[in-house]
Amino acid sequence: MSGDEIVVLRNPGAGKGRHRGSLPGVLERLAAAGRxxxxxxxxxxxxxxxxxxxxxxxxxxxxxxxxxxGTVHLAQQAVAGTAVPLGVIPAGTGNDFATSTGVPADLYAAADAVAAALREDRGRRLDLARITALDGTVRWYGAVLAAGFDAIVNERGNRMRWPRGPVRYDIAILLELARLRARRYTLTVDGQTSTMDASLLAVGNTAAYGGGMRVCPDADATDGLLDIVWAEPISRTALIRIKPSVYRGTHVNHPKVHSLRAREITLAAEGIVCYADGERISPLPVTVTAVPGAVTLLV
Structure with a gap:
């Protein structure tokens, strides 16, 4: 295998398949890198x-x-901590990592940017977050880890066999809203352990998840830190009211929403499976560590 190759991982079904025919055009632009x-x-x-x-x-x-x-998440598992750079062609529904890190929204423009970065031998060093599960399994993520209401909704939606498609997550939201309750968390933040009750909890390397919800609006993938955002126990009505403001990132101004920054956090709670980059990761407890410069992004 040549060390000069550009290797492309594509998901033909991403973005509901709307970019299925775009691969030849993307490859043509990547070929401008001369590799x-x-x-x-x-x-x-x-x-x-x-x-x-x-x-x-x-x-x-x-x-x-x-x-x-999800496709970017798979690629990150391979390149994290290596010298091999990562290019991102945003062809999904949400593209939160790409949006948060300055990748062009148009997939052909993104391919041009990757090719130019390779020709000019440049890239941006970015942090990734490393998750270590209780059994020692390690996963990496670039966007946000959910470990509260949104993770619970994801877990229920993934267990549902009917209906098929995204509508099952809408139903899962309604079902979980009906039984909304705060969960008791034990957090160890940079060595300091405490307990708290929370309805929402997210740990961000970058700002957004879920297709543009800026849950950790101030997260910066170049600061070597994680942004932790949580909401105190709140009513169903309050949660419904807060949710739209997450797209603007203004939910952090609500008196029951709090945030802090840390290099490492261990999260523990009963009955919660965490999700990162929208992917199912592991039941809590997990330890999340900010790893500075873990990936080089071609942009």
Whole structure:
């Protein structure tokens, strides 16, 4: 395998398939970098991640993820902590990592930016967050970890066999709102342990999740820190009122919403499975660590 290759991981179903025919145009623009191209073949997310790891271990010029946050998440598992840079072609529904890190919204413009960065041998060093589960499993994420109401909704939605499609998450929201209750968390923040009750809890490396909800609006992927945002126990009515303001990031002005910054946080709570970059990660407890400069982004 040539160390000069640009390897492309694509998800044809990302963004509800609306960019399915865009691959040839993206590859044409990436070819302007003057390097050979190879598209990875994978039938499942596990296969895709394994293919990315094999490519990076074998030596490549760059790994490019064409898809949404889930596709980028798979690529990050392979490039985190290595010298292999990451390119992002935003072809998903939310594209939160791309939006938060300055990747052009147009996928062809993003491909041009990746090619130019490779030609000019430049990139932006960005932090990633490293999750360590109780069993020692390590995962990386670039956007936001959810460990409160939104994670609970995701978990219920993923368990539902009917209806199919995104509408099941709308139903999951209604079902979980009906049984909304605060959860008791034990947090160890940079070595200091405390307990608290919270309805919402998110840990951000960058600002947004869920397709543009700026839950951690001040998170900065170059500061070596995590932004932790949580809401005290609140009523269903208050939660419904706060939710729209999350898209603007103004929810942090609500008197029951709080935030802090830390290099490392351990989260523990009963009965909660956390999600990062929209992907199911692990039941709590987990330890999340900010890793400065863990990835080079081609932008």
């Amino acid at each position: 050979p191209l190879r598209v990875l073949d994978a039938d499942t997310p596990a296969d895709a991640e394994a293919a990315c790891r094999d490519a990076v271990a074998g030596g490549v010029a760059a790994l490019v993820a064409m898809g949404g946050d």
